[in-house]
Amino acid sequence: MTSPDSEFASVRPRVALITGASAGLGAAMARALDHKGWHVIAASRSAGSDPDRAFVGTQIEPLTMDVTMESSIRGGLARLSERGLMLDLLINNAGINVTGVVEEISKEQGRAIMDTNFYGAVDMIRAVLPCMRERRRGTILTIGSLAALVAPPGEAYYAAGKHALEGFLESLQYEAISFGVRICLAEPGFVRTDFARRAANIPATCVDYDNIRAALKQRWIAAIDAGMPVHDMADRIVNWAVNGRGFRKRFGLDALWAPIAKQLLPEAVFFWIARRKFGIGEEPL
Numbered sequence: 001m002t003s004p005d006s007e008f009a010s011v012r013p014r015v016a017l018i019t020g021a022s023a024g025l026g027a028a029m030a031r032a033l034d035h036k037g038w039h040v041i042a043a044s045r046s047a048g049s050d051p052d053r054a055f056v057g058t059q060i061e062p063l064t065m066d067v068t069m070e071s072s073i074r075g076g077l078a079r080l081s082e083r084g085l086m087l088d089l090l091i092n093n094a095g096i097n098v099t100g101v102v103e104e105i106s107k108e109q110g111r112a113i114m115d116t117n118f119y120g121a122v123d124m125i126r127a128v129l130p131c132m133r134e135r136r137r138g139t140i141l142t143i144g145s146l147a148a149l150v151a152p153p154g155e156a157y158y159a160a161g162k163h164a165l166e167g168f169l170e171s172l173q174y175e176a177i178s179f180g181v182r183i184c185l186a187e188p189g190f191v192r193t194d195f196a197r198r199a200a201n202i203p204a205t206c207v208d209y210d211n212i213r214a215a216l217k218q219r220w221i222a223a224i225d226a227g228m229p230v231h232d233m234a235d236r237i238v239n240w241a242v243n244g245r246g247f248r249k250r251f252g253l254d255a256l257w258a259p260i261a262k263q264l265l266p267e268a269v270f271f272w273i274a275r276r277k278f279g280i281g282e283e284p285l
Helices: 022-034 070-082 106-137 156-181 206-226 228-245 253-264 267-275
Strands: 016-021 040-045 060-065 087-093 138-141 180-187 246-249
Touching: 016 022, 016 106, 022 040, 022 087, 022 228, 060 070, 070 106, 087 106, 087 228, 106 138, 106 156, 106 180, 138 156, 138 228, 156 180, 180 228, 228 246, 228 253, 246 253
Parallel strands: 016 040, 016 087, 040 060, 087 138, 138 180, 180 246
Antiparallel strands: none
8 A cells, every 4th residue: 555655745745635624633633734744725614714813824725615515525626636736635524513412402403413524524535535546545534533432421413423434434444445545543532622612502401401411511621621632632643644554543541441441341330430420420320
């Protein structure tokens, strides 16, 4: 398999496109690749509104793209192709979330999470893979989550989308490897960003969930605030994507130990620990 760091890279600047790159982990990965000398395309829905704030002092190029609209994906990639910019690396990072109980999350909100987090990544891959296959080189990295390994309370749709990505990408990597295209999946734990604070608030419609609702929001913000600094996480993921090997890699101590604990502990004990951690009950199942 040809690596993005092969001799071909010396002919022209390597080109990477990152979705969801206006802030948080996406913006940090864009800066990490820029520091390595890559030509970085930072795609997001808000790229055209304030493109300079996140990437001041860099050569990072913003691109307006909505991964939930196939026409936006195709149009953005066509504009890059017209300029002779062929992708060596795609990072599927775009994602949204709301923290709340299933009964209070609307069908529209749930489907929006799946459309962005799962189908948005799938549609990006379907748009980029043919060119990489024809050129017999390229890397497609998707940002998964610890939530795909340990589904937490209050994150049912988010966990479902990340679980779906695990299966989709594991199957896809068998198909792509013969053509020199590396499919890889990063599984980060908690990352210190404002992702939880920026999430939409869910209207309270059922008083039975009042205590659970308050506990979930508080505990999620605390867990994210205690997560790995975003620039450290970005550097580790980018270094693995560019120089590493393999299909799947976990990042952060929580992403390493939580799945092990889930595997080794009796199920009822693990669920009890998770409920206590998120403050939604202390009685064992």
